[in-house]
Amino acid sequence: MNYDNRHNRNISDDTVDRRIDMFLDNYRSGNDVDVERIKILTRDKIRRERMQNRMIVRRRILQWAAVAAIVAVVVCVSFWIMRPVSAIDLSEASDATLAEAGYTTVTVPAGERREITLSDGSVIIANSCTVIKYPAEFDGVERRIFADGEVYCRIAKDADHPFVVESNGFDIRVLGTTFNVRNSSDSTASVVLVEGAVEISTDSHNCVKMRPNHLVDLCAGNITSMRSVNPADYTSWIDYKLHLDGEPLSEVIKRLNAFYDLNVTCDSALAGVKIYGKLNLKGEASEVLNSIQTIVPMNMERHGRDVRLRPIQESDLPS
Numbered sequence: 001m002n003y004d005n006r007h008n009r010n011i012s013d014d015t016v017d018r019r020i021d022m023f024l025d026n027y028r029s030g031n032d033v034d035v036e037r038i039k040i041l042t043r044d045k046i047r048r049e050r051m052q053n054r055m056i057v058r059r060r061i062l063q064w065a066a067v068a069a070i071v072a073v074v075v076c077v078s079f080w081i082m083r084p085v086s087a088i089d090l091s092e093a094s095d096a097t098l099a100e101a102g103y104t105t106v107t108v109p110a111g112e113r114r115e116i117t118l119s120d121g122s123v124i125i126a127n128s129c130t131v132i133k134y135p136a137e138f139d140g141v142e143r144r145i146f147a148d149g150e151v152y153c154r155i156a157k158d159a160d161h162p163f164v165v166e167s168n169g170f171d172i173r174v175l176g177t178t179f180n181v182r183n184s185s186d187s188t189a190s191v192v193l194v195e196g197a198v199e200i201s202t203d204s205h206n207c208v209k210m211r212p213n214h215l216v217d218l219c220a221g222n223i224t225s226m227r228s229v230n231p232a233d234y235t236s237w238i239d240y241k242l243h244l245d246g247e248p249l250s251e252v253i254k255r256l257n258a259f260y261d262l263n264v265t266c267d268s269a270l271a272g273v274k275i276y277g278k279l280n281l282k283g284e285a286s287e288v289l290n291s292i293q294t295i296v297p298m299n300m301e302r303h304g305r306d307v308r309l310r311p312i313q314e315s316d317l318p319s
Contacts, residue, residue: 090133090146090166098133106132108149110261118145121156122163125238128258150182152238155196169221170202179210180235184254189218192234242279249273249296253309260285266309270298 088101095105108114108130116124119137126132130149138144144164155163157176165172168183177196183189191200193210200216201207206223210216215229233243237255244252250271253264262285273296279288289300289307301308 090144091148091168102136103133104136106134108132110258118143118156120158120161120163123154125152127151127237128261147181148183150180150237152178152180152235154178169204170200170218172198172200174198180231182234187220190234191216191218192229192231194231194235236278237281240281242281244275244277244279246274246276249275249292249309252279252292256285256288260288261305262307263305264289264307264309266298267311269311270296270309 088098088103090098090103093101098105106114106116106126108126108128110128112128114126114130114132116126116132116134118124118134120143122143124132124134124145124147126147127150130147130151132151133146135145138161142162142164143158144166146166148168151165153165155174155176155178159175163174163176165174165181167181167189168187170189172179172181172191174196177198178194179196179198180192180194181189182191191198191210192215193212195212197209197211199207199209200218200223202218202223203221208216208223208226210226213228213231215227215234216223217225230243230245233245236243237259242252242255248271249266252275253266256262257264259281275292275295277295279291281288286302293300297312298309299312301310
């Protein structure tokens, strides 16, 4: 006697008994039929089938749970192994965290500069007082480094893996190009494109595409202007020169302080004086300051590394 197992799964024992009685009433023939024995055997068969069905269901649930657990582990491991470089916050992560992830952090002391060749062949020249964070090997869909200070970048071309320079408040995305990035302590920054093409995107969701000979000014993570310039005026520092085209004396002093590891200050009356010309940074700091003094009449008070620039007073003039 066979019953469809699909109908036996949710039928109570009382219902089974009633159905068996109805079946036997229809087919009973005299006293030769042991009704009670048939009922017992039938109920035992149904119970065994129910038990088997429950075991099959449980086994399938356990199998699917095991498969789901394995898939979850594989996904997590794959995500960790194949995670993009951008998953690490280069601007906030500690040197120890970056070192564990295969990154190197270079801090260029005042008065020095470093040239770094990356694993893809790109060359980064870092000016004084600059911090660079970069991986031993690039992986993932993009090549990403962090720079705070001033860097001159010659990026190896790789159309399949864009290069990203992450800085304070903005990113520069390139495929292969040459450009200069400079951050200042007053939250201002500038990007000068020498050749190629770059796209700047900021934390405040500004975005601009640059062409060669363009300069973009930024302040606190916002793009404030874009204009045409002579890139050589902004990249001459890599040849130990400063091309000055109307830069205020206060800005020139900042650059000299970083380059020569000095502490030069100037009177507010001199801070806005614009400087034109070229300064040769291969000489001593005193030679450079003397050159500036020939352009801007002023007095210099020197005490070791400390230098104060102030306007010439009448009392300073010969009687």
